[in-house]
Amino acid sequence: MNSATQELQRWVRFTPQQRLGRFGVYLGVVAAILWALKTIEIIPEFLYDAPEQVVDMGKRMWPIDWAHFWPVVWPALVETMHIAALATLLGLCMGIPVGFLAARNATPIPWVNAIARFILVATRSISTLIWALFFVAMFGPGALAGALAIAFHSIGFIGKMFSEGVEESNRGSIEALQAAGATRMQQIVMGYWPQVQPTFWSVALFRWDINVRESAVLGLVGAGGIGMALNAAIDLIQWDRVALILFTIFCIVIVIEAIVTQIRKRVI
Amino acid sequence: MSTLSIQNLVKAYVPGKPVLRDISLDVEGSGITAVIGPSGTGKSTLIRCINRLVDPTSGIMMFEGADLAKLSGAPLRAARRRIGMVFQEYNLVERLSVMENVLSGRLGYVSTWTAWRRKFDEADIQKAFALLQRVGLADFANRRADALSGGQRQRVGIARAVMQSPGLLLADEPTSSLDPKTSVEIMELMRDLAAENNIPVIINIHQVELAKRYAQRVIGMSGGLVVYDGAPSGLSGEVLQKIYGGEDWLAT
Amino acid sequence: MNSATVTRADFFRPSMAKRIGTLALFVYVIYAFATMGLSGERFAKGLGYGARFLAGFIPPNFTQSDILPGLLESLQIALLSSLIGTLLAIPVAVLAARNLMPAAVSWCARLVIIFCRSFHPVIIAIIAVKAVGFGALAGIIALTFSSVGFVGKLLAEAIEEISLKQIEAVRATGASFMNTIIYGVVPQVMNRFIGFVAYETDSNLRNSTMVGVVGAGGIGGTLFSAFQRFDYDFVAGIILCIIGLVMIGEFLQSWVKKAFHG
Numbered sequence: 021m022n023s024a025t026q027e028l029q030r031w032v033r034f035t036p037q038q039r040l041g042r043f044g045v046y047l048g049v050v051a052a053i054l055w056a057l058k059t060i061e062i063i064p065e066f067l068y069d070a071p072e073q074v075v076d077m078g079k080r081m082w083p084i085d086w087a088h089f090w091p092v093v094w095p096a097l098v099e100t101m102h103i104a105a106l107a108t109l110l111g112l113c114m115g116i117p118v119g120f121l122a123a124r125n126a127t128p129i130p131w132v133n134a135i136a137r138f139i140l141v142a143t144r145s146i147s148t149l150i151w152a153l154f155f156v157a158m159f160g161p162g163a164l165a166g167a168l169a170i171a172f173h174s175i176g177f178i179g180k181m182f183s184e185g186v187e188e189s190n191r192g193s194i195e196a197l198q199a200a201g202a203t204r205m206q207q208i209v210m211g212y213w214p215q216v217q218p219t220f221w222s223v224a225l226f227r228w229d230i231n232v233r234e235s236a237v238l239g240l241v242g243a244g245g246i247g248m249a250l251n252a253a254i255d256l257i258q259w260d261r262v263a264l265i266l267f268t269i270f271c272i273v274i275v276i277e278a279i280v281t282q283i284r285k286r287v288i
Numbered sequence: 289m290s291t292l293s294i295q296n297l298v299k300a301y302v303p304g305k306p307v308l309r310d311i312s313l314d315v316e317g318s319g320i321t322a323v324i325g326p327s328g329t330g331k332s333t334l335i336r337c338i339n340r341l342v343d344p345t346s347g348i349m350m351f352e353g354a355d356l357a358k359l360s361g362a363p364l365r366a367a368r369r370r371i372g373m374v375f376q377e378y379n380l381v382e383r384l385s386v387m388e389n390v391l392s393g394r395l396g397y398v399s400t401w402t403a404w405r406r407k408f409d410e411a412d413i414q415k416a417f418a419l420l421q422r423v424g425l426a427d428f429a430n431r432r433a434d435a436l437s438g439g440q441r442q443r444v445g446i447a448r449a450v451m452q453s454p455g456l457l458l459a460d461e462p463t464s465s466l467d468p469k470t471s472v473e474i475m476e477l478m479r480d481l482a483a484e485n486n487i488p489v490i491i492n493i494h495q496v497e498l499a500k501r502y503a504q505r506v507i508g509m510s511g512g513l514v515v516y517d518g519a520p521s522g523l524s525g526e527v528l529q530k531i532y533g534g535e536d537w538l539a540t
Numbered sequence: 541m542n543s544a545t546v547t548r549a550d551f552f553r554p555s556m557a558k559r560i561g562t563l564a565l566f567v568y569v570i571y572a573f574a575t576m577g578l579s580g581e582r583f584a585k586g587l588g589y590g591a592r593f594l595a596g597f598i599p600p601n602f603t604q605s606d607i608l609p610g611l612l613e614s615l616q617i618a619l620l621s622s623l624i625g626t627l628l629a630i631p632v633a634v635l636a637a638r639n640l641m642p643a644a645v646s647w648c649a650r651l652v653i654i655f656c657r658s659f660h661p662v663i664i665a666i667i668a669v670k671a672v673g674f675g676a677l678a679g680i681i682a683l684t685f686s687s688v689g690f691v692g693k694l695l696a697e698a699i700e701e702i703s704l705k706q707i708e709a710v711r712a713t714g715a716s717f718m719n720t721i722i723y724g725v726v727p728q729v730m731n732r733f734i735g736f737v738a739y740e741t742d743s744n745l746r747n748s749t750m751v752g753v754v755g756a757g758g759i760g761g762t763l764f765s766a767f768q769r770f771d772y773d774f775v776a777g778i779i780l781c782i783i784g785l786v787m788i789g790e791f792l793q794s795w796v797k798k799a800f801h802g
Contacts, residue, residue: 031387031413031429033406041799053623056616060680066673073671102572109569145786146779147750149662149760153767154593159586163576237660240754244576254666266659273658339712369714379709383727392723396714403719445709452713 081263088261092249093268099163100245100272103235106167108228111174116220118175119182125194126186126212136179144176148234152243163244170231170238178223185219186212225280232276236269290316291456291488292338297347297357299333306345307333309512315456320479320489322503322520324496326532329509331492335460338490339371340364352455369396372449372487374478376461378441380448382434386425389433389444390416393451412451419447423477439470443477450481457482459491463498471495475502496528596772600780606762607774611781614758617679617751618744624680625687625744626737632688633695634721639704653696656689661747665756676757683744683751690743694736695729702728734800738793745789749782 034042121127122136151172155165194211202210239247246265253261292315300306307330315321323331336342338349340356349356352370359367372393380389391408402408408416420426423443433441442462449457459478463471479502482489493499499506500520508516508523508531516527635641636649665682672678707724715723752760759778766774 031417033385033388038799045796045799052619056619059612060616060620060676062677063673063675066675067677070672077667077670099575102575106569106572106576109565141787141790142783145746145749145783147746147760149750149753150763150779153764154590155586157593157767158589159582164578164582167576233658233660237662240662250663266663269663270655270658274654277654341708341712365714365716367714368712371712373709373712375705375709377705379705381706381710381723381727382703383730384723388723392710392715393713395710395716395719395723398719400716400718400722403715403722448709448713 077259080259083260084263084267085258085260086264088264089268093246093265096239096246096249097268097272100232100235100247103163103166103170103238103245104228104231107170107174107231107235108224110167110171111178111227111231112220112224114171115175115178116182119179120186120208120212122179122183123186125189125191126208136183140176140179140183142176143172143174144180146173148173148238149241152238152241156242161242161244166235166238166243166245169243170234173234174227174231178227181219181223182216185216189215222284225283229276229280233269233273236272290314291351292316292490293348293350294338295348295350297334297337297349298345299330299337299342300345307512308337308344311347311509311512311514313507313514313517315488315490318482318486318488319504320482320491320502321505321507322499323490323492323507323509324494324499324531325509327494330512331494331509332460334509335458335490335492338456338458339368339373365396369452370455372452372454372457374442374445374449374457374459374462376464378438378445378465380433380441380444383432385430385432386420386436386444387416387429390419390447390451393448396452416447416451419450422481423447438466439473442466442470442474446474446477446481450485450487454487457487457489459489459493461492461494463493463495471498478502496523499523593772596770597776599773600776601771601773602777602781604774604777607759607778607781610752610759610762610778611785613676614748614752614760615745615785617676617683617748617756617758618741621680621683621687621748622737622741622744625684626691626740628684629688629691629695632692633699634725636692636696637699639700639702640725649692650696653689653692656685657693658689659685661686662751662754665751665754669755674755674757679748679751679756679758682756683747686747687740687744691736691740695733698729698732698736699725730800734797738797742786742789742793745786746782 118136118139121132122140124133127133127136148169151169152165155168156162159165159168189212193215194207197207197211235245235247236250237247239245239249240251242248242251246269250262250265253259253265294314295312297308297311298306299308307328311330311334323334325331333342337344338351338356340359344357347357351367354363354367356364356367381392384392388406391406391412394408394412395403398408417426417429420429423446425440425443425447428436428440428444433444436444445462457478462478463474466474475498478489478491481487491499491503500523503520506516506518506520506523507514508527510531510533515530516522632649632652636646636653638646640646641649661682664685665678668678668681672681702725706728707720710720710724748758748760749763750760752758752762753764755761759782763775763778766778
C-alpha cells in the first residue's frame, strides 16, 4: 500500500520494444534523407535562375491562344476521354480476375497467389509512360497504344484493391454456398461478388478519374490524346497554346471530379 | 464575493428567438448547484455560455475579476483553464491512454513542445496518478480510453477536470448516458471531490431525484428564464409543475 | 385469401435500366475502338512486334554502367519529394478542413490542393525543367507538388471525419490552438496519416522512374534512351530493377506501419 513516503510512480508512454521500433524508423528515415540530400546533384545557377525563367514563361503564356481550341484541342480532348474510358473498362476486365486470383481466401493455391501478386506489383511499377513506349512501338502511335498502356498499368491498382476487398469479405456466406454444393464460379458470383460490389464502383470511379489525368500525358510519347497537342505546342515553343491546353486539362479534371462526387453520392 | 456572477445573460441562436432570455444568478462558496428544467429550455446553453463554448448574445459573466463574455484569445484560454468541464458523452480523446487524457487537463498551462512530447512536469504526473487513485482507476493509467466503460470514462473526465485545479466546475448532463447505479456513483464522486478541493459545481441535470439528493441549491429554468432558485427541499409538486409543466408525470 | 403463384420473374426481374445501360456501354466500346483505328491486321502486326520485344528482353541485361546511378537518383527524388511534400501538405490540409476553419480559409487551401492534383507530375516536370533546367531538382519539384495534392486531399478528408466532441473537451481546458490540434486532432488521424504517407512514398517511387523521360532526372531518362537505341535487353534489366525497388519499398512500408501502429 502507498505510505506517506511512497516512491514516485513512473509513467511510460511507450513500451521498450515500441520505443526501439519507433527509434529505428526515425533513424532510418533521417539517414535516408541525409543521404539523399548529400548525394543529389543540384546546379545552383539553375536554381537562382528559376524565378526569372518562370516569369518569362508566364509572360509567354499570356494571352492564351483560345483560337487553337476548336480545331486542335477539342478533338484531342475527345480522344483523351475515349482513351480514359476504354482503358478503365479494359483495366477492370483484366484486373478483377487477377485480383481474385491474388486473394488468399478466394484462391487457396499459394503459387497462383504469388504469381498473381507479382503481376499486380509489376504492372503498377511500370509507369504508364513506359507501357506507352511499348505499345507505341507495337501498334504504332495513336490512341490505341495509349488505351492499352493505361489499361495495363491499372491492372495493378484495380487488382490490389479487389484482392483486399475479397480478403476482407465474410467467409460465412461462402461456406454456406460451398456446403450447398456450389461450384467455384458460382461461389464467386453469388458469394464474393455481392460483397465486393460497392468496392467495384468505388474503384471504377477512382480509376477513371486518375486515368483521365494519365491519358492527358501519354501523348508526350505519341500515344494519342491531348498530350500530343501539348507535345506539339511545346516542341514549337508556343507557350500560349501550352497555356490553353493546361487550362483545358484543369477544367476537365474539375468537371470529372464533380461528376464522380455526384455518382458516388448516388450509387455508393 | 461570489465566484461567478451572471447578469442579464441572453442567448439567441436565431435572432429574435432567444433561448436564454434574461438570466441573472450568483454562485458562491463550494457545493453543488443543480440546474433543472425541460428539454430545450437552455440549461445546456447556459452551462456552455459560461466557458464560452457557446458565445452569448449579450450579458455579463464575472469570474475571477474578468467578464467572461468579453474575453478572447489568451485571456479567454487563461479563464477556461480555471473552469473544468465534465461532458454528457465524456468527450475523452478515445485513441489516447487514460493517463494522457487526465494530463490533458494541463494543456492550458503547457507549451506546444511539451504537449507534443508529452513531457509533463513530474508534479503533474504525480497529481494525475493521485487523481486516478481517487476516482478508483489507479490501474488503468495505460489503457486506451475507448477500452473503458461509460462510468469509467466519466471518472476519467472528472479527473481531467479536477486536474486543471479549477476555480469552478461545470457539468453538462454528466449522468444522462449512465445507468442509475453508476449515475449515483458519479454524483457522489463529484460532490466529494468538489468538497475536498473547495470548488463550486454547476450541474445541468434532468434527473430531478439526483438533483434533490446531491445539490445544495437548485435552479429551475423554464422558457429561458429562472423560475425557481432555492434549496432542494423547496421543490414541491407545484414548483415542479411550474418548471416542467403538465401533471401526469408527477407521482402525486 | 388470394393464392397467387410466385414466378421466377418476381424475384429476378431484369431491370430495364440495367439492360439499356449495359447495351449502351457495349455500343460505346465498339464505337470508341473504331475511332482508334483498330483493325484485325493492325492488331496482328502489333502482336508480331510484341513477340520480337519479348524475345529481345531475354536475357535481361543489368551490366551497363548507368543503371545504378539512375536508380539511386530516382530513389533520392522519391524520398526528398515525399518528405517536403508531406511537410507542406500538413498545414495545407489543416487549413483546408472545413470543420476547423472558416469557409474563406478552407476554400483557398482546397484550391491549392486541387491545383496540385489536377496536373500529372510529368506535366509539372516539363514546366519545372523549363524553370530549373534538366536534372533531379525538376523531378523533386514536380513530385512535391503531386505529394502536396495527394496527401493534402486525403488528410483534409480525414480531419473532416473526426469527432468534434473530443476537440471540444480539449478546448474547454484552455488549450491553445496548437495544443488542441496536437491532443485533439492528431491522435484521431495519425494511423490513417501514416497510411497515406506510405502510399505516397510508393507512388513517388514509381513516378520518379517516369519523370526522367522528360529530363527531370532518375532512371526514366536512361530507360527512354535505351528504348530508342533498341537496347531491349537493357530495357528489360531496368524494368526488373524498378519492380525490385518498388517491392523493397512495399516491404519496408509494412515494417514502418507495424512499428507505429496502435
